[in-house]
Amino acid sequence: MTRSVYVTGVERGDGRQVVELGVMELLTRHVDRVGVFRPLVHDDPDRLFDLLRARYRLGQSPESVFGMTYHEAATLQAERGADELVSQLVGRFHEVADAYDYVLVLGSDYAATSLPDELGLNARLANEFGASVITVVGGQRQTAESAGAEAHNAYRAYEAQGCDVVAVVVNRVVPGDREALAERLAAKLPVPSYVLPEDPSLSAPTVSQIVRTLGAEVLLGDDTGLSRDVRDFVFGGAMLPSFLPALTEGCLVVTPGDRADLIVGALAAHSAGAPPIAGVLLTLDERPGPDILALASRLAPGTPVVSVAGGSFPTAAELFAIEGKLTASAPRKAETALGLFERHVDTAALTERISVGRSGRVTPMMFERELIERSRSRRRRVVLPEGAEERVLRAADVLLRRDVCDLTLLGEEGAIRKRAAELGIQLAEARIVDPQTSPLRERFAEGYAKLRAHKGVSYELAYDVVADVSYFGTLMVQEGLADGMVSGAVHSTAATIRPAFEIIKTAPGAEIVSSVFFMCLADRVLVYGDCAVNPDPDAEQLADIAIQSATTAARFGVEPRIAMLSYSTGTSGSGADVDKVRKATALVRERRPDLLVEGPIQYDAAVDAAVAATKLPDSEVAGNATVLIFPDLNTGNNTYKAVQRSAGAVAVGPVLQGLRKPVNDLSRGALVQDIVNTVSITAIQAQSPASPASPTSPASPTEKAQSA
Known part of the structure; x- marks a missing residue:
């Protein structure tokens, strides 16, 4: 029923x-x-x-x-x-x-x-x-x-x-x-x-709602500006010096359309970020001339300027009767x-209480919402080095509204707040740190110089290096001032993970740092590794990647059944590439006998029960694999992108594994939801120490090289 x-x-x-x-x-x-x-x-x-x-x-x-x-x-x-x-x-x-x-x-x-x-x-x-x-x-x-x-x-x-x-x-x-x-x-x-x-922001109407209710004409402004919440009304009648101190954050300025001084003054104040306004509503069916509108558009791009035919008093009566609504056009209210x-x-x-039983299927939406729920359960602090990037700011807006984690944005504070104001985003609950001027810069420089002294790094050089947002954010994680870091929306993978290799280093028992993608298909979630970091791992490294990926899968609710992928299944093929996978499979079984692993195995035999019944009928993994380990980066990266684009899968990642503390990289084409997902994953990773990937042993040559 x-x-x-x-x-x-x-x-x-x-x-x-x-x-x-x-x-x-x-x-x-x-x-x-x-x-x-x-x-x-x-x-x-x-x-x-x-x-x-x-x-x-x-x-x-x-x-x-x-x-x-x-x-x-x-x-x-x-x-x-x-x-x-x-x-x-x-x-x-x-x-x-x-x-x-x-x-x-x-x-x-x-x-x-x-x-x-x-x-x-x-x-x-x-x-x-x-x-x-x-x-x-x-x-x-x-x-x-x-x-x-x-x-x-x-x-x-x-x-x-x-x-x-x-x-x-x-x-x-x-x-x-x-x-x-x-x-x-x-x-x-x-x-x-x-x-x-x-919550006053829920009952606050958006500019677009006011436009629809009043039948206003939009003279300037984009969709982002029209989606801003209107948290106050300021009616302009005084001269500019008396008018400016009355402006409040998120207010809608209501003024006759012939008051060019108030229009320009309000938008200039918004552009300076003191304070950011929601927009300007002009009454009496008066419109400023084209020169004033052109100046207004340059002062505060995207900020709405709208016009109504009525006077200020009847307009005010209508405005005060408008209450915010949850609608599809106001996703931030949701x-x-x-x-x-x-x-x-x-x-x-x-x-x-409402008797919701968990479905046997795991859809992309279910997986994404589970990430939000789990990340909120034990609140953590995540640092975002690309603080002025639009997608990062929009993701921060979602994360703060959903109470997912505490956020630190890195960058020049004035620039970040100005960009946030242009996007109609509130950052009251976010911490903003400028590495160039932060008191932490000296402390970090001393620590980095000591850490890299064997490479000839002086304090003066370290002082310059730690001003880089990627290094500064990584040092915040290392020093316990943040629990994890997410970067890569505008920085390369190397710029994101090199500081982690130098400063945070690999976790005990992890031979290398690797990555996985959570591939959310229509009816299940698969884990792909390694698709982003290691170009051509040897058998020992491939086994380490498999064990790390199984640990990550289990941490995020995916029961690990490991398929060590190759172009042949079982004993049907030979050659150096197949032998590498065969050896890696044996190493996984030796190091972690508790894990289910099969290899070498082809992709179709790993995920399709009908194919598996023909090729490996007695395997516990074949046809039911959840963790798929690719033999090299070329195969893994191309496969994940092919599945993502051709099968409409949601690819969440890359999620880095093997570090002592969580640092995760973004694709430079990452969407806002991708950033939200990755920050949520990072917060979950930070909730408990990473499990060792294999029995603790002395550092391998690869670990030493990455640590260097």
């Missing part, structure tokens, strides 16, 4: 979309096929479903999501009774339930409806669907005492109607009341309760909402 959870409330304005989004995130981490059903819908587009469909790549058709409109429901209930209404909605629900493993049901919103006893209807539908219930109460503008009483009443209301209430969430609570309310609810309610504080949900909800306990 398909399982389902029904998220519902008791009145409008409870900000329930945060909870619905959070529950969907939990479901997609564990279940391959999740359906959505909203029994009642307004005639307007369903913004939340559009967000869920875009974010979670839902293939479900909109027609199957919705039961009927509120008007149709009210008419049906009036003409044929509540039983007929419920019967039809139950039938439509089961059409979705028959097609999916789990269904998230979005309860009615209590907004301008003519249905009597809407709470009772939600309770009855939940019972008829066989769904567990999460009830949400809005705590906005309430005291802790009144919000607690309302939460208790909401639980009793649904419980009295026979619902299986698994949790109560009180949302939009005054932050200072959160802890007291949480204690009160824990003492009174027989089910888990969670209290989410009000990240903020998920971060809020995950910080204040025991997601593991809630997952168990």
Whole structure:
């Protein structure tokens, strides 16, 4: 039987979309096929479903999501009774339930409806669907005492109607009341309760939402600028010297269109980063001349300048009535909402309460969301040397909003903050360090000079070397000021890992540093190694790569079954290349008899059960391999890219292994999500010391060479 959870409330304005989004995130981490059903819908587009469909790549058709409109429901209930209404909605629900493993049901919103006893209807539908219930109460503008009483009443209301209430969430609570309310609810309610504080950035509208609501004309600005949150309004009427001190971070400047001095002044202040504004809204249907607009576009590229026909007073009345919404066009709000949900909800306990069993398949999305969840479980500090790079800043924005880890960005602080302001990104929770001016530079130079004295490195030379962001970031990791480093979006692999070889060095028992990619296919995750570091490993090194890769796979939830790849399977081939793989396989068995390993074996026999049944019918690995070790870099790099591009796989990596502390390299073509994934992996690697790749032994010549 398909399982389902029904998220519902008791009145409008409870900000329930945060909870619905959070529950969907939990479901997609564990279940391959999740359906959505909203029994009642307004005639307007369903913004939340559009967000869920875009974010979670839902293939479900909109027609199957919705039961009927509120008007149709009210008419049906009036003409044929509540039983007929419920019967039809139950039938439509089961059409979705028959097609999916789990269904998230979005309860009615209590907004301008003519249905009597809407709470009772939600309770009855939940019972008829066989769904567990999460009830949400809005705590906005309430005291802790009144919000607690309302939460208790909401639980009793649904419980009295026979619902299986698994949790109560009180949302939009005054932050200072959160802890007291949480204690009160824990003492009174027989089910888990969670209290989410009000987050002003969620209720702040974006510039694009204001443009749509007011019917404004966009004179300047790009999509990034239009996606900025508007956290304040500053109305310009004073002269420029009095006006500038009134500007606040994230404000929308509202001024008559003929005040060129205020327009230019506000944008110049934004360009200087003091403070970064959301944009400028011009009233009275006045537009500055082309020279002023050209100057404005050069002062603050991408910053929105929009125009409306109305005057400042009626425009102000409309502005103050606009409230931010979770929509597909505002992905950063979704990240903020998920971060809020995950910080204040025991997601593991809630997952168990709503009876979410883990799917046998592991999809790319499930793997990526599992990385976020695990990295958040024990917060770590990651340093990003390329602090002013746009993709890195966008990834940092996601990581901070999701509360994944603490971040340090390296670079000139003014340049980083200015670029972040242009992108509408807030870095309040990030640490920014400039290696050129940091007090740590002298300390690092002394340590590096001592470490490299055998290479003739003086303090003066070291002082110059450690100002390089890659060296500075690596030294932060070595000195315990960060737990891991991620670089490579604009730097070469050599620039990223050379400092690690010199400073951090290989882990005990690891002969060499190597890499893996997590290849997320449609129905499973495979581990490919080594596809990025070692051009032509010998048999001993290949065995070390295999053992390291198996350790990495196990750490990230992939049961290691190692295939040592070659162009022949079993004893069918001979030659130096095959002999190398055969010897490496024997070494793996000798060093780690607990690991399942097969080799030499061809790729098709490693992953295809039908082929394996013909070529190696008695193998425990053939046809079921999860860790695939390539004989050389040429084969590995080309294979991972071919699978990535031709099979549509998500390639997460390269993930470096064999270092004492985690440093990971990015592809210079890395997307924002690639950076988020790699930082998450780095944080997870830093949560526990790396397991030895093989029994500890004296440093090999290769280790000594890399350490040098």
